[in-house]
Structure formats: C-alpha cells, structure tokens
Amino acid sequence: MINERLRVLIVDDHEGFRRGLEAMLSATDGVEVVGAVEDGRAAVDLALELQPDVVLMDLHMPRLNGIEATAQIVQSSPHIGVLVLSMMEDEDSVFAAVRAGARGYLLKGARRGEIRRSIEAVGSGEVIFGPGIAERMMSYFRTARTRPSAEAFPQLTERERVVLARIAEGLDNAEIARELGLSVKTVRNHASNIFAKLQVAHRAQAIVLAREAGIDVSDAQTAP
Template sequence: MAIRLVIADDQAMIRTGLRLVIETAPGIEVVGEAADGRQVLTVARQLRPDVLLMDIAMPGLDGLSAARQLLEDPEPPKIIMLTTFNTDDNLHASLRARVHGFLLKSSPAEQLIEAVRVAAAGGAVIDPAVTPRVIDSFATQPQPIPAPELATLTPRELEVLRLLADGMSNPEIARDLRIGEVTVRTHVGHILRKLSLRDRIHAVVFAYEAGVVRPGRGRDDVRDGSC
C-alpha cells in the first residue's frame, strides 16, 4: 500500500516542486496540499495521510502550532517539518512537540524521499546540516530540570544515554563500552521504554533537558560519568 502524503507550504511553487520530486518515488502518493496552518488541519483530518510534510513558517496558524494540534489527535500523521536553516528558530520547540523530523528545503531529493519512508515506518529523521543547530539551541535553554524517571535507569543504561546524547551511533557506543551492538540496541530499547520516549532523537532531547549532559561537552567528559 502506498504511503499517503500531504504537503503543506504557503508557496505554491515549493508545493509543486515537492510534489514533482516525491511523485518520482514508487510507493508514495501525494493525496493533498495545504497553503497555511488552518488549512492543513482541515486537509489532514479529512484525508488522514500517513505523513505530513510541512513548512514551519506559514501565515495565520504557523506549521509548529498546526503540528502541536494535530499531534493531539488520536491517530495523528507522522510530521516532518521543513525549515529554512538561517531563519527558523523553532527547531528545539518542534522536537519537544514530538514531530518525526526536520529537513531543509535545500535537501537532496533522495534524502527527502527516504525521510518520508522512515517517518511512515515510525522512525525519526533530522537533516545532518540541522543537527548542530539543534544541539546548539540547548545552550540557551533554562537550567536543566532533574527528571525522576532517570532513577529507573541502570548505571549502564544511563551511560548509554549519555553517549547517545553525545551523538554516538550504536557501533561507536559498542566500541566505547566494549560491548556488543546487540547489547547496545537492548539498552537503547530499555531507555526508550523506561523514559516513555519514541526514538533516539527524543532521547537526546531528554538527556539535555534533564541535565544528563550539557552543551559543549566532549566525549571524554561524557565518558567520565560526571554531569
């Protein structure tokens, strides 16, 4: 069954360009478009797409506000936010709203298509060019609030969470801790379940907000176990 997609952007040329790119990919069907946040609420709730590709900056009701409302629905679409790298100040807020990813409008076509597939499967995607800015945004956040959920993690799980927040992949964590990749995946699964998190991206957000790690720390600092 094809992935049903809705595109939301206030610029008709961008919607047309995205549609042309996406319609070249097998298994993805563009079922609707929206030109502003209020329209996307109506279109998404009527058509019930699997994935919503939405610009953050739209007139009236912006994309972030629309995403928050849709994600309160019983069966919301997977939402990927489109952003302009130099003007969007809402990356961190959108992650906290639990969207499924971010892409730059300049992203290559194959990256866009893959992101739609990953989101439809329940995964999360952040454009590599956006990731440093997401991490940098934590430097301006208020003092971290201790999270009682951290007490449910074992010492090893807490160590894995720190390394996740430092941007390490499963193979890197396995090498760093001298354990197998299967064991790392098991620890990550336990972390997500215990902290009620959907994916690795939101585990990173949680780690920074809870003060498990702090912006600007290097891997050596993370490995020493201090906060």
C-alpha cells in the same frame, strides 16, 4: 525501493512552491500525495481525517504555525511522521520542531532524491535530518554542557537517568550496553520506558530534552 506507496500530505503557504512540490512528488515512485494545504489549522484537520503516513510541513504559516501544527498532529496521531521542509535553519526553529515531535528536518532547496529518501525514512519510523541540519545538531550535542539539575526528570529511575545520559551523548543501544555491561535488549527496554515517561516519540526528542535539562554523563555515573 519501497513496496507500498507512502501517503503524503503537503503543507506550505507559498502556492507556487506547494504546487511544484505536489507535482514533483506525484511523479515520484512510491509516493501518493493525498492532499495539499496552505496553513497549519487545515493541516491538523486534514491529517487527522486522512491519516497520511507523512506530513511534509512548512513552519511559518497563517492561522497555525508548523511547530504548533506538528505538536497537535503528533499528539493525536503519533504514528504520523512529520517531516519539516523549511527555509529556517536557526537552532531555535530546528529544536522547536524536534521538541514538537518532527521526525525529520530538511531545508528548502533539498534535491528531489533527498526529499524522497527522507519521506521514506520518516514513513518507516526513522529520524532524519538534512546534511546542514544534522551537522548543526551534532555540534550542539557535542558542545552543549549545562550544569546538571538533580531535579530533572524525577519520574525516571537512577538507571534510566544513566541510560538517558548516554543517549544524550549520542551513543546507540549497543554502545550503551557495552559501556554499562547490560544486554542490548535491556537497554532497549530502558530506552522505551524513558521515551514513554518523557512523552517523546524518538531519540532526537529525548536528546533535546535531556540537553536542555542539563542531563549529562557527569550527572549520572554508573548506577547499580
């Protein structure tokens, strides 16, 4: 149970769904609906004005789609968590949302409890994906193997490339620390530097970028 009410902005162009979602969340403990809009442009404007904790974002909308709206919101106010709620479950949509800075992705049809838990997670800075989406992403992370590019992310040090490779493998900070013989604090500092240099908000974004660039453990063995 959370102690403070999370301020949520709803963005969906389907009026019936939007109103139903607003009614459901308004009756949910710990959640305050601060606004509900029907297009991405209005979402950006209202998010920057109201500074909600979480934006519940659809993807296909008029004027400005959810991917572009997410990117603009996160770029201007990185502390706002964007949780995608969409019918789209294809990889292109999921990874585009993550690249744009979304901290979560649920499919429409998710149950009330799942939506509430996801809002809480995103509002507290975590990254969360619905069961079907999480399985799809993990499958992608396990199987995506491209030829490493020596020119990928030249702004990173060799040690940072090693840490990024382990992050791309799905290892957490403690596992990376054990494998590389470092302290967890040192790994955490490396990860923070990597995220800052790559201009990403969280690990999922970094993993997608690393995979698409071909970064893999085979590309960055143990650095001194």
